[in-house]
Amino acid sequence: MVKNMEKIGQFERKIAEEEKIEPKDWMPDKYRSSLIRQISQHAHSEVVGQLPEGNWITRAPTLRRKATLLAKVQDEAGHGLYLYSAAETLNTSREEMWDALLDGSAKYASIFNYPTPTWADVGAIGWLVDGAAIVNQISLCRTSFGPYARAMERICREESFHQRQGFEIMQTLAKGSEEQREMAQDALNRWWWPTLMMFGPHDAHSMHSQQSMKWKIKRQSNDELRQQFIDQTVEQADHIGLTIPDEKLKWNEERGHYDFGEIDWGEFERVLMGHGPCNQSRLQARQKAHEKGAWVREALSVYTAKEKRGDFKIMEREAVNE
């Protein structure tokens, strides 16, 4: 009991003094499970996040755009891998995480349940969705769990071109023909509100937030991060002559921030509960990809077993003898 109190004390001191918690350090069970939940959800979001954009790789309008989009989607796959590895240091297995994603019990960012019917959607995703992700991820570089923080730093470095390429697409369309400009505006209209929902419920209604803030898993609140994103994005939209679809959006001199309209939390709940426009097809796409990859995993499994038995060494020796 005394020993336990000592451990808790040590853990809390580390948190208070901004020391990182490392995998082999003692930590409260709840800290561990919160992190597993958050990091695996984050990993799933990176992986599922490839789908809406992946949809456009073969149809990108130029070779330059195609190479860029391919590199971006490839990066997202990498981000998923970094994060799964970080979660595994907490003694969960990749199978557990995958199973939870594939059977629909795990959550991933709801934003990826919206469709990408036009090329402008690829621009809007890079600009807005990656933009929002970056705001969140920069904040998470200071998270208290070492492997998560280091994964975030690496991811942030890689993300910077993601948002810029998206903005460039929107800028090009906004300067193009009337039809192209309309396409860009339409994409902004559809992505704006779901992007704001990415930051999660208002602080007062956020289930996990308080404890996560106390343990410094999260460093800034949902509302704070959302405000930061809005403030920086308004100017960008102005710059390319697009209009953010919010009549209440207005600079508030006193607050030093933009005021904005209320988010449709009913829609947020519906998509979260699985009733968004693409929830089913996203999950099916992941399940199909997993099934299609079965032969690779099987081959690897047989190969590993053979190598552990030493079969290949015997074959080598036989080859030499011949």
Added chain:
Amino acid sequence: MNNDELDLWEVFLRSARGIEHKHVGSLHAANAEHAMESARDVYTRRQEGISIWVVRSKEIHASQSEDSEMLFDPAEDKIYRHPTFYDVSEKLKL
């Protein structure tokens, strides 16, 4: 297959000649060659390294933080191991 069958490997990269290898993350792989190929794909998409080390995680033995005192405190009072301990004139470029 089960990912558990694959060992966990730690990946280290040397970013430039003359700089030490630095830990960048981990991955699952069947053997060293497989770990090397995966490390290249996962951790060097932007030429982050000119050399890769991979080592099975289970081969790494880490010191425990409760042993820190025993391991590291004895060096604490040995300030005479640092050049600043010695009182010599700055001008002499010693």
